[in-house]
Amino acid sequence: MNKRKHADLSVDFLGFKCENPFFLSSSPVAATYEMCSKFLEAGGGGVVFKTIGTYIPDECSPRFDHVRKEGQPFLGFKNMEQISDHPYKENLYYLKKLKEDYPTKCLIVSIMGSNEEDWTRLAKDVTEAGADIIECNFSCPQMTQENMGSDVGASVDLIDAFTKATLKGTNIPVMLKMTPNIEKMEVPATAAIKAGGHAIAAINTIKAITHIDLDLMTALPVVNGKSSISGYSGAAAKPIALRFIANMKQDDYLKDIPISGMGGIETWEDCAEFISLGCKNLQFTTSVMQYGYRIVEDMISGLSIWMEEKGYKSIDDFCGKALANIVPADNLERDFKVYPKIDYDKCVSCGRCYISCFDGAHQAITWDVENRKVEIDEDKCVGCQLCLHVCPVANCITPGKVVFKPKDQFGLGSEAKYVEARSGDRNITVGQYDE
Amino acid sequence: MSNNVKQDAKQNYLCEEVPPFTIATAMEEASRCLLCLDAPCSQDCPAGTNPGDFIRAIRFRNFKGAAEIIRTNNVLGGICARVCPYEVLCEKGCSRTGIDKPIQIGRLQRFATDYEKASGFKPLKKVEATKEKIAMIGSGPASLTCAAELAQKGYKVTIFEEKAKAGGVLSYGVVPARLPQYIVDEEVALIKDLGVEIVLNTKIGKDKTIKDLKAEGYKAFFIGAGIQAPKILDIPGTDLDGVTNAVEYLGSAKPSNGDIEPGSKVVVIGGGDVAMDCATTARLLGSEKVMILYRRTREEAPAHKIEMNYVESLGVHFHYGFTPAEIVGTNGKVTGIKGTGFRDGSTIHLECDKVVFAIGQMPDASVKDISDVSISPKNTIIADEETDCRTDIPYIFAGGDVVSGGKTVVQAVAVGKRAADSIDTYISKEAK
Structure with missing residues (x-):
């Protein structure tokens, strides 16, 4: 055997x-x-x-x-x-x-x-x-x-x-x-x-x-x-x-x-x-x-x-x-977000991430009609990674840059900015995706 | 031809034609598999590969287990995944054909062996060599397989290869678009990791003799020297500059990564897989017009149809039904070839600057220098490679093309396995 x-x-x-x-x-x-x-x-x-x-x-x-x-x-x-x-x-x-x-x-x-x-x-x-x-x-x-x-x-x-x-x-x-x-x-x-x-x-x-x-x-x-x-x-x-x-x-x-x-x-x-x-x-x-x-x-x-x-x-x-x-939801750290990263060499321009992000998430992906190209709008992206889950191409969208949220993000008139995390600051994998 | 175009052409020549599966696409294909009861695919491999088992392993996400199934049965699993004529072997009986089309078994096998490499998984473990010394003469697929099998049984195995690279036809024949050199090198390295020693640039019968090796303590020998002597037709003009043969043409193109003058108008003579490889090489290296001249019909051509379809897709012209009559030239250089109808009185005249004979090969006359075993009039060694690969000298075994006169890689793998068993039996029962 x-x-x-x-x-x-x-x-x-x-x-x-x-x-x-x-x-x-x-x-x-x-x-x-x-x-x-x-x-x-x-x-x-x-x-x-x-x-x-x-x-x-x-x-x-x-x-x-x-x-x-x-x-x-x-x-x-x-x-x-x-x-x-x-x-x-x-x-x-x-x-x-x-x-x-x-x-x-x-x-x-x-x-x-x-x-x-x-x-x-x-x-x-x-x-x-x-x-x-x-x-x-x-x-x-x-x-x-x-x-x-x-x-x-x-x-x-x-x-x-x-x-x-x-x-x-x-x-x-x-x-x-x-x-x-x-x-x-x-x-x-x-x-x-x-x-x-x-x-x-x-x-x-x-x-x-x-x-x-x-x-x-x-x-x-x-x-x-x-x-x-x-x-x-x-x-x-x-x-x-x-x-x-x-x-x-x-x-x-x-x-x-x-x-x-x-x-x-x-x-x-x-x-x-x-x-x-x-x-x-x-x-x-x-x-x-x-x-x-x-x-x-x-x-x-x-x-x-x-x-x-x-x-x-x-x-x-x-x-x-x-x-x-596996902890109660209120024990999860919520001070950062993970942007998706698109590998344009792999992208086949199907636009599925755009559709799902617009209709199912935060309208944070743009679509360039002429060049059939998607792009992440970091101002709007909340790091939910819905795009990653719907992308049909292996390893095309992966977890990318991690940023810490501003300390008083809900404060009025805050000028706080997102700060990019160093590698190893947060341990993240998003779902089971096949490489 | 500009430099740029040439660069692209070389890229085409060196890049694997069929793209690899990713995990997602491999899972899609494995999900198409019906995992049927008696797995006809597992009954049609000369080397005994069991696709029914390894595809099921992939289906249940046991990718490394799949690689283990392949590799423990066939040490050249990644090579066979690329060069096997599946359509006439494992894929032929696929139950899925009753619904649409067969499972792409070769591509799944390639996925599993690629995954094995990418993940660093090693299904074969080195066995300590405590048994006798055995020598392989030649390093083609039969010898490589025989060597790996014997090393796994605990023998001390050395391969002697006359050329600078191991692999035989794998390194000097099969086009990179089907089998990139790095795949051959990796599987050869895997065999070395099992303890097999490879001695290059050493021709047995010239640089060293079997007698020398016996004196060094080698107890048994496997001759898998292959077939390197091209057959050439006896027609006028074969001495013209620009006339070559498949062994030379393919054998200089692959080791140099395509750094040859492929010819701008090339006529390949022959209808087998080697002829297809020559035409592919010429076309991928940028030859403007490539023609195949074959004396019989398409249906009668011995090349696998999948290869012929591929060559046709590259824009190669096929001229069926003509026998070469004369190669013509001016100033000592080829300018064309004339042919006459094989079954009628037609004539053909093709302009070209390169003619490649790919009408078959036979063992080199120097095969006689290797040993005193009986040899047929065609220079092939007489041995029954379907059973025990024995020659008429008890300690000398032979198999692969040097015995058969030319078969597929997977058949050579099967012979290598049988030879290893036979040598093991000989050593344990007779040589003591």
Whole structure:
């Protein structure tokens, strides 16, 4: 195999020494022995087996939709599936066989009950079948029964009761999977930990409507003329996931609680981002549905090459390292601005920066009609860098000169002037732009 | 011709014809890739390159991993990215063709190897040389690959090259517009970094013999000496001033960065890739009129069609169906060439001041001086380069153009890999 591992990716998660943090999330991609096995063979560190309940759901057809923008598919993905539709005994058999055949891989099992007795029984049975960790699904947004799904994740009382009921049935670590369909995840997460839970998994899918069919006048996917609000995932969910995770990792009570992060993970860079916010375990589904288990190869290769170059010997070396630099908005320094710099050798004179600056920012770019040339008007430019984000040419507009604002810039009659900063005065990169 | 125009012409000659991808444009192209199940692209490379894997790595922003996939399989990955005839290899079976057009695999490979260089990433690590001494004779793509593979297996490898620069056809043949010299130099340096020693200006069989090298402790030899003797037609006028051949024409243009008199009206004789390279060289160096004279039809020409299209786009005139009959001149200088129909009685008379024969090459007669291995009547070394590259002397192996009589760079890379495996087997099993 010519995709190689360049650094140690192993990580301790809830006492289990995982060979790497890359896990399938509880979903259609981790529904059978064969599927989990194929992923583990491809290099995954473990799986979160698809949620096992005490009944078999009746699923609708079709059940998926996806959002595209300018030709790119799968920006976001909507699904209307529920928990496992395999017989209970079959699932327990899969778990047993997975643990037997892959003893060094971490087997997390997702469960969902409708009452306390269910949760206790499920916990007991999956523990006996060989689970290393239990994940309580408090958050599936498309369940058809009461007291199940994301409604649980929004209720502190249900979380408390079901976490305790789960712990009653097992002695292995219990992780609680949270719904993002609330304002503050710290509240239910705290309740789960206070009830005895050991870790948090976040985020489950976001309640959404992806499209409306304008002939049938219903949402997609259309199930005989009707549709439902249901869970949204994929790349579009990543920013939302990262913010919930940062909030929890910066919460005094939760900051040391292990988090399994998920939401739109596709590349090794996504993985590194979740780890930099403190996640020691990573889960993904949508990217596997689009591309298959093989995506884990480039996570292993890409993340380990990057770690080797950065000198990180282990995941722990950079886990949570970005948290200190994510601060409340009122803590940001606001005494300077960064002008954009245009590289005229690269500029193709499309005028997109002019359009966006005029219509969407501060009218600080001029357009020379005759020569088809744009220019920054430094008097008007506020350094927002919208132009940089819309420029279609690699490295054409980049962050340029940094100037400090006049001390009393809002003072009446001030003659204060902008002062150019020395290099190194401010550490600035604007967005992720490709060189 | 003014100095300025000449300067521009040289720039055209030296600049790479196809612009590189940026990260953004490489991502656009990688996103076009269907990442299809059985990746037909990965089954059509003589050297075993796996585009299915490296394009997927690019798609998932693992650019260095992509470079690693390419480089660990083919040490000349950046060179092949530029000179391979993809349209008949990896791109031929591309599933995307069912929607519009194939993925630009060569350009993506070039992006990954460019990125590798720009970022300072080194996918190949030097292996300590603890094994036997092996010598390569010639420094073309087959030898370079064989040397790198053997060095990675722990052998002490030395390359002997008769010329002043390493690279063989890469440095003395392929036009800079397709393969700039700095790319060749960089990949040669990469091979040196693996511990391979390169001895230049040393012709084996003349300056040194295999016997000498054996006495110095070399245990096995790979002859990848290439083909440098031009074929010339036996017609009147070939001794006129202005008549040359592809080996001389390309081989003086590239090392001098185009500092030659290309001729103002040039006739290139031949229909292969080398003829296309001659025509490109002439045109890019400012020749006013460049003509190709080929005896068969366009369809029968052995040159890759993508190269012919490029040459046509440069404004080169193609004259199909004529065999050269006589080169005419005054005062000892070429003034034209006459041809007769290959399949009919037509005649043609082209005015020119330069005639370049590009109708094929064969190994130099001095190939006999290198060793006592059996040689065919065409001066090629007899060895099976499709299997083990063995000659009839157990410790001498051979491959590349000196055996095949002339194939592509990527085929030479494939042969170099096979030869390295074969030499390794020989040393570990027989030479002890």
